[in-house]
Amino acid sequence: MTGDDDNDAGGRGAVLAADFRSVFGREPEALWAAPGRINLIGEHTDYNDGFALPFALPHLLTVAAAPTGDDTLTIRSRQADGTLDTTAPELAPGTVRGWAAYPAGVVWDLVRAGHPVGGMEILVDSAVPLGAGLSSSAALTCAVTRATSDLYGLDLDPHATARTAQRAENDFVGMPCGIMDQLAVLLGIDQHALLVDARSLETTPVPLAPGEDDTEFLVIDTRAPHRLVTDEYAERRWTCEWAAVLLGVPALRDVDPTDLPGALAALPENRLRRRVRHVVTENARVLETVHLLRQGRTRAIGPLLTASHVSLRDDFEVSVPEVDTAVDALLTAGALGARITGGGFGGCVISLVESGTAPRCTAAVRDAFARRAFTPPTSFTPTPSPGARSLRE
Ligand code: GLA
Numbered sequence: 305m306t307g308d309d310d311n312d313a314g315g316r317g318a319v320l321a322a323d324f325r326s327v328f329g330r331e332p333e334a335l336w337a338a339p340g341r342i343n344l345i346g347e348h349t350d351y352n353d354g355f356a357l358p359f360a361l362p363h364l365l366t367v368a369a370a371p372t373g374d375d376t377l378t379i380r381s382r383q384a385d386g387t388l389d390t391t392a393p394e395l396a397p398g399t400v401r402g403w404a405a406y407p408a409g410v411v412w413d414l415v416r417a418g419h420p421v422g423g424m425e426i427l428v429d430s431a432v433p434l435g436a437g438l439s440s441s442a443a444l445t446c447a448v449t450r451a452t453s454d455l456y457g458l459d460l461d462p463h464a465t466a467r468t469a470q471r472a473e474n475d476f477v478g479m480p481c482g483i484m485d486q487l488a489v490l491l492g493i494d495q496h497a498l499l500v501d502a503r504s505l506e507t508t509p510v511p512l513a514p515g516e517d518d519t520e521f522l523v524i525d526t527r528a529p530h531r532l533v534t535d536e537y538a539e540r541r542w543t544c545e546w547a548a549v550l551l552g553v554p555a556l557r558d559v560d561p562t563d564l565p566g567a568l569a570a571l572p573e574n575r576l577r578r579r580v581r582h583v584v585t586e587n588a589r590v591l592e593t594v595h596l597l598r599q600g601r602t603r604a605i606g607p608l609l610t611a612s613h614v615s616l617r618d619d620f621e622v623s624v625p626e627v628d629t630a631v632d633a634l635l636t637a638g639a640l641g642a643r644i645t646g647g648g649f650g651g652c653v654i655s656l657v658e659s660g661t662a663p664r665c666t667a668a669v670r671d672a673f674a675r676r677a678f679t680p681p682t683s684f685t686p687t688p689s690p691g692a693r694s695l696r697e
Contacts, residue, residue: 334451335366336369336692338364339360339443342652343654346484346500347622347646349502353503354503355499355557359498359686360688363432365430368429369426370424377390378425382429386402397409405477409473410445410469411452414468419458430444439646441473446466449465470482480538481537482502483500487507488500492690493688495511496510519658520658523683523684524655525683526629527680531649606640620648626678630653
């Protein structure tokens with residue numbers, strides 16, 4: 305996986321428009337691109353009203369769409385099998401399965417909110433790897449929301465777009481995700497990460513220039529099969545919300561790190577304590593990472609990345625053997641820091657390495673995977689990239 309050509313949005317838009325013509329026999333009226341994202345640090349904090357530091361990737365998902373003039377909704381993908389043929393009023397949670405549930409959920413949410421949205425023909429083309437924790441689903445829901453907003457003159461701003469995309473996942477697909485992915489996908493900025501405050505929805509750009517401080521980022525896609533992601537994710541979310549109720553705070557974001565020992569002592573069981581300890585310390589690590597990056601001290605964030613991984617592995621329990629093997633191999637090969645990224649239970653590792661050592665670090669992971677007979681991993685250099693955009697401009 306390389307993302308080398310994925311940034312050529314104009315070229316991809318022209319190809320997609322031509323495909324749309326051959327599939328639907330007419331011109332698309334909206335063409336949107338939305339990127340995948342990677343999270344530098346701040347995991348399982350967003351649904352606790354906390355902080356995260358993601359950035360958009362060069363890997364793009366594109367959507368071409370045109371209104372049908374009635375209620376019929378036809379959605380196709382260049383990658384996935386199956387066409388969704390339905391009508392907008394027929395949509396209800398549970399009626400659509402698989403990838404098409406994401407765009408269908410967007411239409412359902414907009415109709416339910418009273419927006420004047422009718423039928424559409426939609427074609428999706430994605431270069432965002434599926435199931436790798438790089439937010440292919442948020443890229444899809446955000447691009448479809450943007451395209452629909454264009455077609456029906458809804459004029460949704462980025463926050464309204466992010467909320468629609470999130471509700472499509474929460475209420476239609478049944479995945480109780482937070483808001484980090486959608487904000488990163490929509491508002492990403494070239495050469496910057498975004499400090500996300502999931503309570504206020506404020507996003508603050510933090511410079512992240514490649515090569516700074518003689519370091520570079522490296523992503524390893526472990527290709528570990530995701531197991532029980534939605535169930536496990538939901539369990540973590542409800543556990544955190546229950547802990548906040550027990551502690552008498554609106555959300556775990558409101559537990560100050562200095563109050564952590566008292567909060568832990570007030571909780572009735574060890575599992576709850578470990579979950580809370582992860583969220584509270586992870587929020588602090590995000591803010592410390594931002595502080596260091598603003599001072600240009602990129603290499604100093606390495607230990608924070610590794611501490612985040614240890615916390616996600618031991619306290620939040622969202623890692624898997626492939627991911628731990630990758631992190632250990634990277635650190636043994638001299639990486640400055642490494643951690644699981646995204647929701648967990650598989651997916652990618654993000655690592656900070658000395659400039660020029662990415663090939664050596666990648667080879668170390670490949671060797672470690674071969675020794676354990678894991679599927680060979682892939683790797684790429686993540687470049688902080690712009691967020692969703694119309695390909696018409
Ligand atoms: C998934 C969710 C996000 C976030 C991360 C974990 O990517 O979609 O909202 O909770 O997991 O940080």
